[in-house]
Amino acid sequence: MSTVALRYPTLKVTQARVMKSEWIKFWSLRSTVITLAVSVAVFIGIGLLAASMIGSGDTNGPGADLSSPVDASLAGVGLAQLAFGTLGVLFMAGEYSTGMIRSSLAAVPRRLPVLWAKIAVFSAVVFVIALVAAAIAFTGGQAIAGDAGASWSDPGVARAVIGSAFVLTGSGVLGIGLGALLRSTPAAISTVFGVMFLLSGIAQLLLPDSWSSALQYFPSNAAGSITAVTTSDGTLGPWAGLTVFAGYLVAVVAAAAWRLRHSDA
């Protein structure tokens, strides 16, 4: 056996190296790559379908209650949030369900660099892919809508497209955070689903009218404000929505970091 220590004197754990490790982990799992492809397909597919329904008078389907061709082309954000959230959960909680986490933490026993690297690699990859997907959905959607279609230079359009990519990336980061916090794939996926889909609906049913202004601060509604072209009554403006949504992410990731640092692996 050769002496690695002599041949490679620079062996040392660095944040950049842990990121390279997470990059290898991300692309070497068939499940991650397939989930990513499905997420993108769902996002673009629903957008194009909705755009084709603009002005058709159809009362069912994703484009039924949308009048804006921009909103229609980005209508896939809702379901894609769940898909990207699942991707984030798989990326993190998969380490716990398989036992991989013990290998990861034996290599990086300071632990937190693993979480930061996962979030950084995931965000970079997913943001770029989601941005390209959003651009495709928007451009394709406007082409389908024909004369009714919006253009990139219309007010709020660029923000809504970039905002969609941000929201999708954020949902994935939420998945990573919940995966690290709950350490279980099914529990984390159900929580992502509950937070992004059910929570505001249930609250709407249960909360008295005087509380209705609280609804705009719910994660799914805050995320919706970022991707909407025009701000409607009872919703936050895009920047306020972004701040609130980012606040939730910071809180979940902070809790995840605390658990990773303090619990037995």
Place this chain on the structure above:
Amino acid sequence: MIEVNELTKRYGTKTAVDGLTFTVKPGIVTGFLGPNGAGKSTTMRMILGLDRPTSGTATVNGRPYAEHSAPLKQAGALLDAKAVHTGRSAYHHLLAMAATTGIPKSRVEEVIDIVGLHEVAKKRAGGFSLGMGQRLGIASALLGDPEVLILDEPTNGLDPEGVLWIRNLMRDLAARGRTVFVSSHLMSEMALTAEHLVVVGKGRLIADVSVGEFIEQASHDSVVVRSPRSVELHDLIAGPGVTVLSVERGAFEVSGMSAADVGERAAAAGIPLHELSVRKPSLEEAFMELTKDAVEYHATNSPELATAGKAA
């Protein structure tokens, strides 16, 4: 070098590891021996910083494991053959681990060859047999060519050829001055591999001795005597400090008296002997003798059955 000092781990009211103190020295294979549930795996996880001790400390080469700048170079561990993502290939698993510390791709290929996984390195680890998983775990332990190797039951699931291979690997690493700390619940396995033993039971230290000393300490020779006039002989040798156990009709086992003494007393009384032999307990018996009070899970005779037997 591994130094463990007053290491304690409690889960609620249950104490898994109870004030363990020992040192594992370089250049020899040290066996970590104890019945199942004695706290061996928990101790190893605490050494690697995976579990947080309730109190006490564990250091690897003078520092807590997590405080080294290149932990994989200090210690490599096989804690659990299943510490691998089942969907990833062996090659990518090792590549991802190596990347954290800047260990080059060439070393990944080298360890794959050392453990003999070349043929299946690109296949999903989820499809590996227990033995192949064990070899992959050993490959990850060797990745940083570490000073210290921590192996939790490495021969689990290996075929005889694999067992021999790991035994030679451990001896070879020790001969190169590495610290090799290997756990097992099989005394016979350790007697073949280890030079030094740290024995634990119920989380407490029972012995920290060389293999030779351990066997000597734990085992007391006994003498088996067979004679046609066994009843007379029995009366002749029974006395304080001597236990005589009947083995079968005409034969008994004596402890606390040497074979020579038994023979001379019989000769003086003119009692013929058909057998006079010294019985050395096996290593396994020695181990069980030492840990009998510290076994976490053991089979007991059902009291109902025993009573029923007496009544009948």
